[in-house]
Amino acid sequence: MLDDVDRRILRLLQAxxxxxxxxxxxxxxxxxxxxxxxxxxxxxxxxxxxxxxxIHWPALGYAVSVSLRITLDKAVARAFDEFISAARAVPxxxxxxxxxxxxxxxxxxxxxxxxDYQRIYRExxxxxxxxxxxxxxxxxxxVKSDESLPL
Amino acid sequence: MTPxxxxxxxxxxxxxxxxxxxxxxxxxxxxxxxxxWRRIRRLQKAGVIAGRRLVLDAEKLGxxxxxxxxxxxxxxxxxxLEDFERAVGAIPEVQTVDHVLGLYDYRLRVxxxxxxxxxxxxxxxIMTMPGxxxxxxxxxLSEERRPGPI
Numbered sequence: 022m023l024d025d026v027d028r029r030i031l032r033l034l035q036a037x038x039x040x041x042x043x044x045x046x047x048x049x050x051x052x053x054x055x056x057x058x059x060x061x062x063x064x065x066x067x068x069x070x071x072x073x074x075x076i077h078w079p080a081l082g083y084a085v086s087v088s089l090r091i092t093l094d095k096a097v098a099r100a101f102d103e104f105i106s107a108a109r110a111v112p113x114x115x116x117x118x119x120x121x122x123x124x125x126x127x128x129x130x131x132x133x134x135x136x137d138y139q140r141i142y143r144e145x146x147x148x149x150x151x152x153x154x155x156x157x158x159x160x161x162x163x164v165k166s167d168e169s170l171p172l
Numbered sequence: 173m174t175p176x177x178x179x180x181x182x183x184x185x186x187x188x189x190x191x192x193x194x195x196x197x198x199x200x201x202x203x204x205x206x207x208x209w210r211r212i213r214r215l216q217k218a219g220v221i222a223g224r225r226l227v228l229d230a231e232k233l234g235x236x237x238x239x240x241x242x243x244x245x246x247x248x249x250x251x252x253l254e255d256f257e258r259a260v261g262a263i264p265e266v267q268t269v270d271h272v273l274g275l276y277d278y279r280l281r282v283x284x285x286x287x288x289x290x291x292x293x294x295x296x297x298i299m300t301m302p303g304x305x306x307x308x309x310x311x312x313l314s315e316e317r318r319p320g321p322i
Contacts, residue, residue: 031226031228035226038190038224038225039224067229068233069226069228070228070229071190072189072225072226073224073227073317074187074221074223075224076187076221076222076322077219077221078320080220081175088272088279090275109318112320112321114320115318115319116316118240118313118314119312119314120240121310121311121313122309124240124310127240127310157274158242158272158279160273161270161272161273162270163269163270164257164261164271165261165267165268166268166269166270167225167268169267170228170230170283172233
């Protein structure tokens with residue numbers, strides 16, 4: 022089980038995944054060898070699963086970000102699977118989530134501008150299988166996006 | 173900057189795994205370590221790479237429930253949006269806050285230990301905030317991230 026030191030290590034790494042081992046050791050009061058062992062164990066236990074680079078899409082010219090909330094036609098047995106595998110083939114889709122609630126699936130979609138969005142929406146989204154209803158929320162601003170866990 | 177094909181290959185590789193060293197990455201791409209480093213540095217300076225996100229197993233850490241909340245503000249004129257954003261962003265369980273246009277004003281991603289814990293966060297911290305009107309909750313079942321058009 023995790024103890025307070027593990028949690029402190031995860032908190033520090035969460036705030037800055039590039040934190041070097043000596044720094045981590047100093048901040049937690051461990052020797053560098055012990056800190057390394059702790060981090061290795063967190064990796065082995067698959068609690069710590071690695072890190073991703075965060076891509077800031079506007080810097081690549083993708084100024085538009087839309088959240089599509091989709092209800093599927095549940096009368097079709099394989100509606101979820103077929104919808105999701107088709108959605109994966111749309112390059113501009115960067116997140117796919119499924120839900121329990123009023124919404125079945127949410128897609129995060131990026132586009133260069135509004136006319137690009139309109140093209141993707143008409144040609145690639147509305148043609149996805151088994152959509153019963155779809156609502157779009159356009160992101161105006163991302164206020165908080167670190168996705169940290171309150172450890 | 174206008175990234176070339178090699179930049180996109182680097183972006184995709186770091187999107188998949190940002191733990192690899194520039195030496196490891198360079199070897200895979202047939203690029204020297206300094207050349208790889210320079211390209212990554214340029215992508216960072218141009219703001220294309222905005223940082224690194226740690227991947228943790230939320231469930232193993234005791235966070236069994238993630239909920240997406242759509243929040244409509246009831247009194248937009250009186251309460252400033254900034255006040256709401258500051259207050260909601262300060263709640264530790266709130267992982268992301270997006271100001272959106274459409275059916276709702278904000279989309280929040282909230283993490284909790286279980287549904288009872290989520291209810292506590294929702295009732296005591298989010299619903300008590302000034303100006304909060306209609307709220308819709310959807311419980312996350314599965315999630316996948318895609319590399320996007322790179």
